[in-house]
Amino acid sequence: MRRTREDSEATHQQLLKAGLRIFSEKGYAAARLSDVAYAAGVTRGAIYWHFKNKKDLFLALFRKNVDPLFDTIKDVLEDKSSPLGKIRTILTIVLEKIDTDADFRANQNLEFAETKLLSDIPELQQYLTNRAANSYKLFIDMIESGVKNGEIRNDIDANSVINIFSAMIRGYCFISSRKDFLTFAGDIDTEQMINIFIQGLKA
Amino acid sequence: MRRTREDSEATHQQLLKAGLRIFSEKGYAAARLSDVAYAAGVTRGAIYWHFKNKKDLFLALFRKNVDPLFDTIKDVLEDKSSPLGKIRTILTIVLEKIDTDADFRANQNLEFAETKLLSDIPELQQYLTNRAANSYKLFIDMIESGVKNGEIRNDIDANSVINIFSAMIRGYCFISSRKDFLTFAGDIDTEQMINIFIQGLKA
Amino acid sequence: MRRTREDSEATHQQLLKAGLRIFSEKGYAAARLSDVAYAAGVTRGAIYWHFKNKKDLFLALFRKNVDPLFDTIKDVLEDKSSPLGKIRTILTIVLEKIDTDADFRANQNLEFAETKLLSDIPELQQYLTNRAANSYKLFIDMIESGVKNGEIRNDIDANSVINIFSAMIRGYCFISSRKDFLTFAGDIDTEQMINIFIQGLKA
Amino acid sequence: MRRTREDSEATHQQLLKAGLRIFSEKGYAAARLSDVAYAAGVTRGAIYWHFKNKKDLFLALFRKNVDPLFDTIKDVLEDKSSPLGKIRTILTIVLEKIDTDADFRANQNLEFAETKLLSDIPELQQYLTNRAANSYKLFIDMIESGVKNGEIRNDIDANSVINIFSAMIRGYCFISSRKDFLTFAGDIDTEQMINIFIQGLKA
DNA sequence: CATGAATGAGGTTTCATTCAT
DNA sequence: AATGAATGAAACCTCATTCAT
Known part of the structure; x- marks a missing residue:
């Protein structure tokens, strides 16, 4: 479990990175958030701490x-x-x-x-x-x-x-x-x- | 509902046509069979008379x-x-x-x-x-x-x-x-x- | 599994009846759709055939x-x-x-x-x-x-x-x-x- | 963050007050602890310092x-x-x-x-x-x-x-x-x- | 042949709860 | 004392699939 500010930022980056990989491999619709979470080394819930929902994660990739x-x-x-x-x-x-x-x-x-x-x-x-x-x-x-x-x-x-x-x-x-x-x-x-x-x- | 062989063949073609359109618009994963059925003017069930399942419909498009x-x-x-x-x-x-x-x-x-x-x-x-x-x-x-x-x-x-x-x-x-x-x-x-x-x- | 028109209507009524009971017993928020489905003798999925979602079922109770x-x-x-x-x-x-x-x-x-x-x-x-x-x-x-x-x-x-x-x-x-x-x-x-x-x- | 005893007591009272308002507005099940925390001007975690869990907060309202x-x-x-x-x-x-x-x-x-x-x-x-x-x-x-x-x-x-x-x-x-x-x-x-x-x- | 009804697996999302700091 | 981050259970919901008619 991540605790410090830096840990949190690391998780955030991990999620973006994992998201990019999974989304580009499978496409948005076929990508499962559990895949992304797993690839980022966290649980699905963590995604919802950092992003509003699946689409928000996706768009964050782009905004980044x-x-x-x-x-x-x-x-x-x-x-x-x-x-x-x-x-x-x-x-x-x-x-x-x-x-x-x-x-x-x-x-x-x-x-x-x-x-x-x-x-x-x-x-x-x-x-x-x-x-x-x-x-x-x-x-x-x-x-x-x-x-x-x-x-x-x-x-x-x-x-x-x-x-x-x-x-x-x-x-x-x-x-x-x-x-x-x-x-x-x-x-x-x-x-x-x-x-x-x-x-x-x-x- | 009694259908002639021609009706059936027409439905089959409609499904292929609808499938091509929907799949290419949304991609395989995001395409819903209900979309395809609707575009072909039938119900989802009909798809399963003509094709084994979603993937089979998709591949039929290619075999065709x-x-x-x-x-x-x-x-x-x-x-x-x-x-x-x-x-x-x-x-x-x-x-x-x-x-x-x-x-x-x-x-x-x-x-x-x-x-x-x-x-x-x-x-x-x-x-x-x-x-x-x-x-x-x-x-x-x-x-x-x-x-x-x-x-x-x-x-x-x-x-x-x-x-x-x-x-x-x-x-x-x-x-x-x-x-x-x-x-x-x-x-x-x-x-x-x-x-x-x-x-x-x-x- | 219900099949005829009457069966379907029966399911619909069962769901309304079950919904009324469960919602009034537990309140909207605490009521689970699985409770409603169980009380109506169907699976959760059936609810979504008859109603758009939880709230729609609730409002149907009232409209009825x-x-x-x-x-x-x-x-x-x-x-x-x-x-x-x-x-x-x-x-x-x-x-x-x-x-x-x-x-x-x-x-x-x-x-x-x-x-x-x-x-x-x-x-x-x-x-x-x-x-x-x-x-x-x-x-x-x-x-x-x-x-x-x-x-x-x-x-x-x-x-x-x-x-x-x-x-x-x-x-x-x-x-x-x-x-x-x-x-x-x-x-x-x-x-x-x-x-x-x-x-x-x-x- | 260092707090005095009075601060803590104030938070406690704020939580009770916020809880009363939120619970009575939404009902127990629909009330979210985040609502309560927000209304009390603290974060969810604080609730767990003052109360064992959601129900404990609710009952404290009554005991009070x-x-x-x-x-x-x-x-x-x-x-x-x-x-x-x-x-x-x-x-x-x-x-x-x-x-x-x-x-x-x-x-x-x-x-x-x-x-x-x-x-x-x-x-x-x-x-x-x-x-x-x-x-x-x-x-x-x-x-x-x-x-x-x-x-x-x-x-x-x-x-x-x-x-x-x-x-x-x-x-x-x-x-x-x-x-x-x-x-x-x-x-x-x-x-x-x-x-x-x-x-x-x-x- | 096709429909309408229902199932059930599996996905997204919410949220109470935990816990290092 | 309190926060911010994360977990995980459990809810809602979607949708491919099945099946009696």
Whole structure:
């Protein structure tokens, strides 16, 4: 039984961690609170000390690290390298994270899978929308400046780039999470994937 | 209540159709059989006449039209056009289907989301694996022949092409299903997306 | 397991009956649905076929026979006997019912005890208020006509009569339900109680 | 947190006060210790320092001021006024208390409502029974002396008087507690109620 | 074939109670 | 003396499943 303030905080973190794992493994509906409690080394009751209910625990996961993907992307978009350089950097970082950081992957998968739950909370939905809109604008600007300086081909519109870029990341996240089941996904050379994409954008 | 054989068959089809919709909307665990029954215009009991249980209904969805994606891909892979032509054709068809055919999209989403359930049925899992391996081999051959004839750049390996190709399709399927929530996904010009990808592969 | 329409209706009635008994014995909060189910000879699940939840079962009890006290009173108030005659009749009937009709008593006790729950349902609250207002008006009229024709003393106002009248009935209902615990309530001669009250009203 | 003896005593009193309010508002079963703690300005844990458990807190309420109604009644019964004068005095005091003293009313309501809990403690039950028997005897004597001296009508038996007297008090306590819900109970002239009752008893 | 009724397992939630600090 | 954290029993409730009709 945990007693001190630090112990309590530890329990809180354990629950978030366990929640992320269980929810992303099984999905929200199939996840049992007893699983989460067990994984966190406490009893079900403890969850209700730290969170209002199952959904509140789930949403706390999101509030804690809402879409670290956006943070990653935004930082790079705001640095000073060239447009294609930025895209390469982002993809390198993100695909690398997807491969190696199970929590990052879990977070992404959850966000992909449980869109319905998120939309229950207008406030959170709003937040995500704003973040996305924000990154979107930076991304568009970047592409357009790349076109202007002759680095990026001028026969494509920025919107299509965003779509293929997003699709690739999301798709890769899925593939990386399902390596066991996907026979062809054995060894993935992300650098080559990035090369292909960059090449497709070059002027 | 006396029913004719046609009525029964109609109910069966309704249940499959309803099942596909509900399962793909909510995911397997969150989907309630009462939802399915309601969507099919019958009561829960009827499901148990046509299917052994919830999982059996779910798997029947797959047995009915297992992975139409592979069918589509395979047909094109076996025709006589050039490698890049084939890739363009496949992407054109698949992305188009994703955009316009809700059942196709639902089917893909389910297969993406419920990998675990599918893998519960070794027979089905085996089948999927074989199909994938089959398509994979054809795909690899195609890329390699493209490289050989100078159409495709020679500094990439076929495996990476498959990965980026798969990721794109899966990611696009996700984006297309979530248009309501994704602000940037308003109007998507799939042709441009394809152009970018093809360009990236060119020698 | 009940199967026919009549069986189902029987179960429904059993549940209402059991609910009335258990709720009035233990109070809403302390009553367990398993008690109700057991008393009705079914399992807990059956309750949820017939009612939405615990509160819905409780409220169904009320909707079924909302305050039979009002019905009883109203019928007498509208007949043609003299004011004091009516009062005597009402008290005779009601106190008799309280003594002999366990369901009537249970119903009254529930309504007394669970005012809070009732006020959760504005519609029901409204209904009760209207019924009461209705009876109240008839009662006031009756007293005033009794005063006018010289049967009832003219130094009291009708409102006070209603209050003492209501208090007596409610109080008696309580005493009658607690005979086991109340040492003095052994043999109660309700006729004498009525006599005292009537005498107090006489001109 | 260091507390003085007075602080502790204050907490104890706060808990009793809060308990009385919460228990009488919600009933024993529906009352949560967290409600009580909150009302007393402490946390749940504190309750367990001062009382063994929930029931112990409840019973302490009674042990503290067991049935002030009996005290009130007994004092008057033992004074030297005439029988009908005593009855008038008792009713005047009690109905007044019910109207103005929320704690008195709460106490009565609790005792009325939670008879079963009280009877769990033989010692307390015994005490209440004795008090009641005691008052009962004094009351009977009073009535009979009233009959003997010609003040009270001789066609009624003392037992019936006790019953209607008790019913009135209990019923009035109920009505007074539910004024919000009872439309007719707006302004209650208790003196008139008493007059009616006294008049009913007069020879 | 299908329905309506009921079961029962298993999940979520509440809350009295315990206990280290 | 009191708090904050956690436990665990027991309640409510959901829902896949069964089954007489």
